Amino acid sequence: MKRSRTIQxxxxxxxxxxxxxxxxxxxxxxxxxxxEVVETPRFFEAMLIGKLWENAPYLCxxxxxxxxxxxxxxxxxAVENAFGIVxxxxxxxxxxxxxxxxxxxxxxxxxxxxxxxxxxxxxxxxALTQSHPTExxxxxxxxxxxxxxxxxxxxxxxxxxxxxxxxxxxxPEKAQLEHLAxxxxxxxEDLAAAADLFGGFxxxxxxxxxxxxxxxxxxxxxxxxxxxxxxxxxxxxEDEYQAMTNEYCAEGFTAKLSRxxxxxxxxxxxxRLNNNFGHLHPAARTVAKRLGxxxxxxxxxxxxxxxxxxxxxxxxxxxxxxxxxxxxxxQAPRVALKPRKGYGVGAVEVPRGILYHAYEFxxxxxxxxxxxxxxxSQNHANIQHDLQALARQxxxxxxxxxxxxxxxxxxxxxxxxCISCSVH
Amino acid sequence: MAAPxxxxxxxxxxxxxxxxxxxxxxxxxxxxxxxxxxxxxxLNLIELVNFRExxxxxxxxxxxxxxxxxxxxxxxxxxxxxxxxxxxLLVALGSCACFGGVNQLKNRFGDLDWVKKKVYGDFPIxxxxxxxxADFVAVDLMIYGCPPKKEEIEKVVTNxxxxxxxxxPKYPVCMECKANENxxxxxxxxxxxxxxxxxxxxxWCPNHRRGCWGCRGPAEAANVRELEAIxxxxxxxxxxxxxxxxxxxxxxSQVAALRGQxxxxxxxxxxxxx
Ligand code: SF4
Ligand code: SF4
Ligand code: SF4
Numbered sequence: 001m002k003r004s005r006t007i008q009x010x011x012x013x014x015x016x017x018x019x020x021x022x023x024x025x026x027x028x029x030x031x032x033x034x035x036e037v038v039e040t041p042r043f044f045e046a047m048l049i050g051k052l053w054e055n056a057p058y059l060c061x062x063x064x065x066x067x068x069x070x071x072x073x074x075x076x077x078a079v080e081n082a083f084g085i086v087x088x089x090x091x092x093x094x095x096x097x098x099x100x101x102x103x104x105x106x107x108x109x110x111x112x113x114x115x116x117x118x119x120x121x122x123x124x125x126x127a128l129t130q131s132h133p134t135e136x137x138x139x140x141x142x143x144x145x146x147x148x149x150x151x152x153x154x155x156x157x158x159x160x161x162x163x164x165x166x167x168x169x170x171x172p173e174k175a176q177l178e179h180l181a182x183x184x185x186x187x188x189e190d191l192a193a194a195a196d197l198f199g200g201f202x203x204x205x206x207x208x209x210x211x212x213x214x215x216x217x218x219x220x221x222x223x224x225x226x227x228x229x230x231x232x233x234x235x236x237x238e239d240e241y242q243a244m245t246n247e248y249c250a251e252g253f254t255a256k257l258s259r260x261x262x263x264x265x266x267x268x269x270x271x272r273l274n275n276n277f278g279h280l281h282p283a284a285r286t287v288a289k290r291l292g293x294x295x296x297x298x299x300x301x302x303x304x305x306x307x308x309x310x311x312x313x314x315x316x317x318x319x320x321x322x323x324x325x326x327x328x329x330x331q332a333p334r335v336a337l338k339p340r341k342g343y344g345v346g347a348v349e350v351p352r353g354i355l356y357h358a359y360e361f362x363x364x365x366x367x368x369x370x371x372x373x374x375x376x377s378q379n380h381a382n383i384q385h386d387l388q389a390l391a392r393q394x395x396x397x398x399x400x401x402x403x404x405x406x407x408x409x410x411x412x413x414x415x416x417x418c419i420s421c422s423v424h
Numbered sequence: 425m426a427a428p429x430x431x432x433x434x435x436x437x438x439x440x441x442x443x444x445x446x447x448x449x450x451x452x453x454x455x456x457x458x459x460x461x462x463x464x465x466x467l468n469l470i471e472l473v474n475f476r477e478x479x480x481x482x483x484x485x486x487x488x489x490x491x492x493x494x495x496x497x498x499x500x501x502x503x504x505x506x507x508x509x510x511x512x513l514l515v516a517l518g519s520c521a522c523f524g525g526v527n528q529l530k531n532r533f534g535d536l537d538w539v540k541k542k543v544y545g546d547f548p549i550x551x552x553x554x555x556x557x558a559d560f561v562a563v564d565l566m567i568y569g570c571p572p573k574k575e576e577i578e579k580v581v582t583n584x585x586x587x588x589x590x591x592x593p594k595y596p597v598c599m600e601c602k603a604n605e606n607x608x609x610x611x612x613x614x615x616x617x618x619x620x621x622x623x624x625x626x627x628w629c630p631n632h633r634r635g636c637w638g639c640r641g642p643a644e645a646a647n648v649r650e651l652e653a654i655x656x657x658x659x660x661x662x663x664x665x666x667x668x669x670x671x672x673x674x675x676x677s678q679v680a681a682l683r684g685q686x687x688x689x690x691x692x693x694x695x696x697x698x
Contacts, residue, residue, distance in 0.1 A: 013480045016450050040447040040497045041551055046542040047529035055667055058637065062526045062570065065451025113457065113478055124479030126472065129464060136464075144460035155632035157458060158451050158571045162632045169633035249547035256544075420450050 007405050011038075012412060014114045014124070016066055017419020021387070021408050025395045033391035035384045035412065037253045039423035045370045053079050053339055053365040054165065060357060061159050063372065064421035066109070068159045069102040069150060070350030071357070071372075071421075077225060078357040079165045081239075082344025083337055083365075090331045091167040092224075097321045098153040098163070099223050099348070100314035105146035105157070106351035107269070107307040110416045111198065112139035115304050118410045119201040135197060138190050142311075145183050149318075152176055167334030174326060181322045184315050191312050195287050198308050204407055207298040208389045210382055211262050212271035213244055215349050221272070221279040221313060223349045229275055231296055232261040239345040241356045245373045255377040255422040264381035267353025268415065269306035270297060284313035300386050303414045307351075339365025352376055352418050376422035379415050386411055439585060442474035442486035443517075444507055446500045447527050447554065448493030452518035453477055455574040456490075466578055469585055488513045488584060490577075494520040494527045496554045508561040513584065516563045517577070519570035519639050521556065523673030526570070528554040532670065556673070565590060568640040570672055573625055593623040594644035597636050601627035609635050615660045617668050620646035620675075641674025648678045 007023040018039045024032040044063055048056060056079055061072035073095055080087060087095070112135070113125045122128060129136050147157040152172050154160030162169045172180075215222035216229035228236045228244050236243050247256040259265065273280070273288070277295040280288065288294065288309045293302055345358045353375030360369040390411055394404045443453055457463060457478065473483040489511035495501055508514055519525040530539050531553050540549055557563050567580055583590045597618040601608070604627055609616040616635035618627065622643045629636050648669070655665045666682065669675045 011476060013476045013482070014478065016477060040500060041543070041549060042447060042496075042527050043530045043539050043543050043551070046533070046539040047526070049542065052663065052667060055671075059526055059529070059671070062449050062451070065449040065454045065571070068449070068451065109457070117480070123481045124475075126467065126479060129467070140460040140463060147458060147460065155634065156571075156628065158454060161629050161634040164634075249544060254549060420445075420448065 005401055015413055015417050019419050023391050028395055030391045030395050033388040035387050037255045037419060039254055039419045041254050041423045044424045048367045048370040051367050053361060056359055063424040064418055065158060066106055066418055067350040069098055069154055070348055070355055072160055072163050074346040074348040074355050074357040076165050077346025078344045078359050082342040082359060082361055083340055085337050087167055088331050093321050093325055094153055096224060097318055100318045101146045101149035103314050103351050104311055105143055107311050108139055108142045111307055115413055142187060142190050145187055149180055166337045171333050177322050177325055181319055184319055187315055195308060199291050203301045206390055208386055209298050211260055211265040212274045213265050213267050214272045214275045214354055217276040217279040221276050225347060230260055231274055238347045241345055253380060255380055257381045258378040264385045266382045267375045267378045268303055269310050270303040273306045281313045281316040283316050284309050287312050301414045352416050372424055374422045376417045383412055383415055438471050439487040440473045441470045441488045443490045446493030447496040448520045451571045452492040455571050455577055459574045484510050486511055490515050490517045491521055491557060492517045494524045494554045494556060496552055497550055501560055504560055513564045515565045516557045517567050518572050519672045522566045522568055523641055524554045524556050525672055528673040569625060570639040595623050596643040597621045597623045597627050599623055601630045604631055606630050610658050615655060615664050620651050637668045637671050638674055639672045
């Protein structure tokens with residue numbers, strides 16, 4: 001069936017922030033397939049200038065409501081690196097635990113609230129409360145557990161209060177950590193059921209070779225700091241991040257875009273998994289195999305399943321982290337600090353991919369320059385190229401408009417884009 | 425039979441609710457779904473008809489609009505006015521919507537072109553001074569906070585549904601903080617805006633040994649001069665106080681009085697990396 005048609009979808013639903021999809025097909029040929037980002041910019045990099053260092057994590061957490069913890073931690077790391085502060089092992093362990101719980105919270109939110117409705121043929125989780133009440137209860141239970149853990153360690157699930165440069169303002173009690181461990185152990189059953197549910201979904205058949213960028217794990221599946229790696233073989237130090245991100249502006253995007261060895265690259269759960277598969281917890285690797293996920297996987301729709309695999313990983317790893325915390329003697333919650341002139345970078349794997357914060361300070365610790373590179377902005381160009389390839393494939397197969405529209409939406413959603421964050 | 429429930433003239437039998445966002449981090453909306461324990465009951469109480477972030481269905485027929493975010497571009501003004509026309513009750517959700525929020529910090533330079541250039545270089549980008557919703561449309565209710573308390577959002581909406589008056593506390597955060605028997609942060613060596621900030625968050629930050637940054641805006645009898653004296657007595661700089669006061673936009677008139685002219689940051693223009 002060769003005919004002309006236009007698909008225009010403004011303010012795509014069930015994604016964070018504002019983006020449009022535009023596809024134009026003429027005589028069975030794609031003449032245009034565009035991903036457009038129209039979010040209003042907030043100018044965080046400008047608003048920080050002239051402010052004292054302590055404003056950076058406090059303000060930058062507000063770049064994103066979903067991954068405020070990740071932004072806060074990246075910002076704190078950049079400040080600590082600039083001031084030459086080495087956090088205690090207790091702080092490092094607690095931060096990773098907090099990071100894990102944000103990953104779990106965000107992935108569950110995406111998998112059940114944003115992605116699952118497409119696979120089950122409904123418009124929102126609301127409809128699923130009728131058709132799949134057990135699954136909805138399970139999603140809420142997992143999300144509540146993760147959010148409660150964020151409250152416990154970070155002080156607040158959204159825009160955390162306890163996380164500061166040098167450590168934490170307060171520490172969780174031993175009994176609270178023990179209780180969290182019990183809940184995490186119980187959550188494994190829920191995650192197994194989640195794997196059953198998502199494993200049963202039909203993942204669209206599509207692949208486009210691309211480059212994957214993430215932190216490079218040495219001994220562990222990496223989340224906070226370290227070297228940077230791409231699946232095309234680029235390796236850089238944390239403070240050379242700009243050689244990975246190469247940001248540029250382009251028409252149709254209020255966010256900046258990135259490229260490395262090719263026209264675009266991808267970050268996120270699938271990139272992490274592709275680059276660091278061997279460092280996943282064995283239980284997570286088992287689930288990955290069951291879901292047909294092995295490196296290097298070039299199907300962007302598989303990012304959903306990669307998130308699920310990461311949920312399994314973070315729950316197992318959190319149990320080890322809590323054990324470690326309970327075994328060790330408690331240390332002071334934070335170390336003292338002295339601002340100094342300098343430059344620091346913090347790279348953190350947040351739910352949607354690798355995030356960088358970088359600041360330059362004057363002698364008194366005032367911010368002279370700030371730069372934040374957001375995972376979703378790094379993904380925008382890759383989404384654009386996927387969308388073109390997909391549209392071509394579908395147009396050639398002569399699929400119905402409604403199907404193309406749904407699949408295009410599902411593609412964008414698979415990246416779990418955080419658009420307001422990308423236009424920070 | 426009981427009279428039909430209403431509030432501010434709106435009949436409230438399972439009201440149709442729309443959730444909207446402008447320039448924001450979308451955290452306020454997230455708080456809506458962050459109430460896992462009561463989410464399903466809450467959704468039973470209302471009819472959610474427009475919530476782009478969580479559902480595909482969209483309707484322009486709603487009674488209550490919960491609006492997150494500040495206004496910073498011309499198309500947002502138009503969209504906000506449309507929501508105002510459709511909604512019977514418009515609720516400003518969170519500090520961005522109520523006061524401009526952290527976004528308004530870019531206004532302090534008084535030089536939008538410089539701000540745009542700093543981030544986008546010569547790439548053309550549309551943006552205007554950040555303003556709260558009430559600068560463009562009538563706002564019926566404000567839910568303060570960055571983030572707002574999820575319990576508070578539910579309480580406000582529930583009160584609207586059952587027609588109960590919604591009253592926000594007018595006293596300062598210190599009252600809640602003292603009731604919680606916290607050690608005062610000033611004695612722990614950290615500045616706090618608790619003495620002048622509107623309560624209602626149950627001293628959320630001081631409970632976690634973090635000073636209040638004033639996200640809920642001024643309490644009724646906020647005395648900034650007195651706060652200045654407390655800050656000075658504990659050896660905190662005026663800069664640290666101003667950083668907190670100007671953070672969310674709730675104290676903009678007090679900051680303007682203290683600061684006078686909008687200013688360019690020191691050093692910013694001499695930076696080598698610019
Ligand atoms: S008020 Fe705070 S939580 Fe709400 S949108 Fe603004 S920055 Fe985000
Ligand atoms: S910590 Fe802050 S809110 Fe609490 S009593 Fe002291 S000044 Fe008031
Ligand atoms: S303590 Fe202050 S900054 Fe913290 S939530 Fe309450 S009003 Fe906002």
